[in-house]
Amino acid sequence: MTIGPLLYSGTDWDFATLLRSYDAIERIATDELGLECYPNRIEVISSEQMLDVYTAHGMPLTYRHWSYGKRFLQHESSYRRGYTSLAYEVVINSNPCISYLMEENTATMQALVTAHAAFGHNHFFRNNHLFRQWTEASAILDYLAFARSYIATCEDRFGTAAVERVLDAAHSLSRHGVHRHGGSRPMNLKSEEKRERERLEYDESVYDDLWRTLPDTKPVQGMDKVAERQRRLGLPEENLLHFLEKSSPRLQSWEREVIRIVRLIAQYFYPQPQVKVMNEGCATWVHQRIMTRLHETGQIDDAAFLEVLHSTSNVIMQPGFDHPAAGPGFNPYALGYAVMTDIARVCEAPTAEDRKWFPDIAGNGDPTGTLRHVWANYRDESFLLQFLSPKVMREFRMFRLLDDTAEPTLLVDAIHDDEGYRDIRRALARSYDPGLNDSDVQVIDVDLTGDRRLILEHRTHAGQLLSHKDADATLHYIAALWGYEVRLQEVDADTEAVLATHKASPIVSV
Amino acid sequence: MANAARVAIDKNTLRELGQGGTVTIPADVLHEPSFHTVFTSGQREIVLSGNKQFSTGDRLKRPPGGAGGAGGGEGDGQGNGEAEDGFRFVLTRDEFLDLFFEDLELPDLIKRQIVATETTTLTRAGISMDGSPSRVDMSRTMRQSLARRIGLRRPKPVEVRELEEEIARREASNDDPDRLRALRLELEVALRRMARVPWVDPIDMRYRRFEQVPKPSTRAVMFCLMDVSGSMSESMKDLAKRFFLLLHVFLQRRYKRVDVVFIRHTEVAEEVPEEVFFTDPRTGGTVVSTALAEFTRIQRDRYPVASWNIYAAQASDGDNSGSDTQRAVAMLETDILPVVQHFAYIEVSLSAAIVRGETDLWRGYAPLAERMPKLAMRRAMERRDIFSVFRDLFARRASVA
Incomplete structure (x- = not known):
């Protein structure tokens, strides 16, 4: 490897510096890491x-809604009072991939975050199967622009209050706007606009007042009515927003379109929480590797490299459970980086223990290829279940607590020893399982010809009921979109016993 | 936002209203709900880091403050909810009140202001040639004087002094007597001209002029009348207090100065200070007309109609001794309604009284309210009713014309 001239020295940078750093980083990223x-x-x-970007969930533009203003005030006041500092960068899963760098970063930090965001996150967005399946990186910016102008047009035509009403309700259901099992069709701005136009044209073309005068058809005799109804509406349906958009009897077509916008944007964000650990781990591992190579090849000096080490070690700090700074759960940067570093180690210098635990990859001599495979094909849950090694568990000094509300105390039922490794690994992986963390609320029945009451069901896990106040408030939003009474039953997934019922009727507006 | 402000009223923020400063609106008004689960019972497993001394089978005390294991493992949604509750919007008092009273207005305000133009104020109205010496505009006067002196070629005192000095010098040296004579002549002319052209002439005088401008009255007085007899419970008084406070804040936004008169009554009425008004319990019967009589007395005494905008609010549970209602209604019609801008009657009653149907006072006032739009009457049963009642009373009417 040639010893290159220094890319920069000191902390100041200009755009020429950024470009030199970028080119050097790109060489390592593509040639060495592939x-x-x-x-x-x-x-x-x-x-x-940067505060603006935070406000819009890290997107460069979005439609107008008061919740964004609320989020801005939250971030702003906590930033102004010094409770939090802002991120060094924000990166957007789009094609081209947009990275925002803070202007007050030093030259080293700019290089580091370029490696982190523009190559680490970027590679992950492009290759991980969840992002490939659920998001359409090339369309998102156009779609957001479409959403923004569509909602602005609706506000002009129907008033802000009417639009706000639909958006509020749809936002409350944004976690229930995904077909978890179906994958997604790619979205495309042209086809979205065409679809909206066709919907209007179709409505106009089929409108015929005579239909109103036809007598109702007789119900088919001898059919199981409930089963038939469910079949026709495609019930049970877990995608509440989709169901409301398609089947709600009272919505106007623009309201359906607004729900659709919220649903599609929610779907775009759907993979993010499922791969948080991997995404951050990948980006951190990549930037650390690239910066190390830059230092080894003499392109940055020792002072710059010390700054890199300092910054990385801050990011991957994992406070112990009794530390005042400990948050709930693990620091995704720390966990992801530790496991990925460990995978690279197992590939190159495995111990006997590693050979026993990871026979497939131990000593295969191809750490980057192995990691690329991991980044592409796993999500947090499966990643931890597969690759969390005893060594990492020992380093983190992990232990497992059993919290049984029937007992007055908490039980330590596994620690980082031979008996505990598998238990800890399984429990930690489960805590990243979206199937267990998202509440499973489904539409199970509605009688469209009768009282039109919508019936939802929440299948609970191990006595975890919905937060009562929030469930009622959300149910009111559903009722507002549905237009008739809505009922929610919480059912024990094992015994089918009904544990709680919530009801809501639409508020009749004056 | 306006909505949030209104909700905040129900949450005791009202107290802050009277005091100024800032008003905080809790963010739970702007809460964004969603379905999320809360761990309440059963079993769950939590993986934590940083084990120092635990071995398998150890039992730990639950950390205080809930089921969460050592600050870890609590569900995401729960955590978010709590974080949001700690966040508040801060509005200045004016911003808050702007939102709060956004679409309310005082009834008949404009009409009355035109009628009640008894008070006047002095306003500068240019310059005049005559006036009293106390209003001389010195700089303008001297400017006039200087112009006139230049125009009439009045010799300057310095020039005269130089002439005199030269004459004196020449008299001493006594040469060139012709020149001396000429100088003396010149001095004589100058002195004569100086005597003829005065330093300040009456035509130079300029005076500041003021005019009496009629001004709409910007003072209001608010009479709070409340029944404090035994039948009024503490919660009823609380309702009344909320209404009075709202009205007070509302009036303060429209008038420079708002006086408040508190009149309480049982079978006798008296004016009391605010603290006594709301806290001191009384027992006894109820004779409403005494309070109305006290109102009229104080109003005639201290608040002449010509210079005060008068508002009155009466809170009562509706009880009155049987024979008195007629008298009260008559006093209201002849003495009170003609002088007030607005008279609000709030019947605070708990559910039992509502079940009984119309109360004595309600039945008495109702026909009057139909004839006289100045009298408005509403019922309030619960704390949250107060605001809607208030809004209802002062909602901007479309057809005032």
């Missing part, structure tokens, strides 16, 4: 702009 990225677009922004 990363495949979307084309990059890097923007340097101020802290004000």
Whole structure:
């Protein structure tokens, strides 16, 4: 490897510095690590702009809604009072991949976050199967622009209050707007606009007042009515937003379109929480590797590399459970980085224990290829279940608590020893299982010809009922979209016993 | 936002209203709900890091403050909810009141202001040539004087002094007597001109002019009348207090100065300070007309109609001794309604009284309210009713014309 000239020295940077760093980083990323990225677009922004980006869930633009203002005030006040500092970068899963870098970063930090976001996250977005399956990176920016202008048009035509009413209700259900088992069709701006136009044209073309005068058809005799009804509406249905958009009897077509916008944007964000550990682990591992190589090849000096080490070790800090800074759960940067570093170690210098636990990859001599395979094909739950090694568990000094509300105390039922490794690993992986963490609420029945009451069911796990107040409030939103009474039953998934019922009727507006 | 402000009223923020400063609106008004589960019972497993001394089988005490294991493992949704509750919007008092009273207005305000133009104020109205010496505009006067002196070529005192000095010098040296004579002549002319052209002439005088401008009255007085007899419970008084407070804040936004008069009554009425009004319990019967009489007395005494906008609010549970209602209604019609801008009657009653149907006072006032739009009457049963009643009373009417 040639010893290159220094890319920069000191902390100051200009755009020429950024470009030199970017080129050097790109060489390592593609030649040595074999990363495949979307084309990059890097923007340097101020802290004000960073707050704006935070507000819109890290997106460069979005439609108008009061909740964004609320989020802005939250971030702003906590930033102004010094409770939190802003991120060094924000990266968007789009094609081209947009990275925002803070303008007050030092030259080293700019190089580090370029490696982290523009190559680490970018590679992950492009290759991980969840993102490939659920998000359409090339369409998202156009779609957001469409959503923004569509909602602005609705506000002009129908009033902000009417639009806000639909958005509020749809937002409360945004976690229930995904076909978990179906995958998604790619979205495309042209077809979205065409579809909306066709919907209007169809409505107009089929409108015929005569239909109103036809007598109702007789119900088919001898059929199991409930089963038939469920079949026709495609029930049970877990995608509540989709169901309301398609089947709610009272919505106007623009309201359905607004629900659809919320649903599609929610779907775009659906993979993010499922791969948080891997995504951050991947980006951190990549930036650390790239910066190390830059230092080894003499392209950054010792001072810069010390800054890199300092910054990385801050990011991957995992406070112990009794530390005041300990949050709920693990620091995704720390866990992801630790496991990925460990995978690389197992590939190159396995111990006897590693050979026993990871016979497939131990000593295969191809750490980057192995990691690329991991990044592409796993999500947090399966990743931890497969690759969390005893060594990492020992390093984190993990232990498992059993919290049984019938007992007055908590039981330590596994620690990092031979008996405990598998238990801990299974429990930790389960805590990242979206199937267990998202509440499973489904539409199970509705009588469209009768009283039109909508019946939902929540299948609970181990006595975890819905938060009562929030469930009622959300149910009111559903009732507002449905237009008739809505009922929610909480059912024990094993015994089918009904544990709680919630009811809501639409508020009759004056 | 306006909605949030209204909800905040129900949550005791009202107290802050009277005090100024800022008003905080709790963010749970802006809560965004969703379906999420809460761990309440059963079993769950939590994996934590940083084990120092635990071995398998150890039992730990539950950390205080809930089922969460050592600050870890609590469900995501729960955590978010709590974090949001700690967050508040801060509005200044004015911002808050702007939102709060956004679409309310005082009834008949404009009409009355035009009628009640008894008070006047002095306003500068330019410059005049005459006036009292106390209003001389010195700089303008001197400017006039200077212009006139230049125009009439009045010799300057300095020039005269130089002439005199030169004459004196020449008299001493006594040469060139012709020149001396000429100088003396010149001095004589100058002195004569100086005597003829005065330093300040009456035509130079300029005075500041003021005019009496009629001004709409910006004072209001608010009479709070409340029945404090035994039948009024503490919660009823609380309702009344909320209404009075709202009205007070509302009036303060429209008038520079708002006086408040508290009149309480049982079978006798008296004016009391605010603290006594709301806290001191009384027992006894109820004779409403005494309070109305006290109102009229104080109003005639201290608040002439010409210079005060008068508002009155009466809170009662509706009880009155049988024979008195007629008298009260008559007093209201002849003495009170003609002088007030608005008279609000709030019947605070708990459910039992409502079941009984119409109360004595309600039945008495109702026909009057139909004839006289100034009298408005509403019922309030619960704390949350107060605001809607208030809004209802002062909602902006479309057809005022």
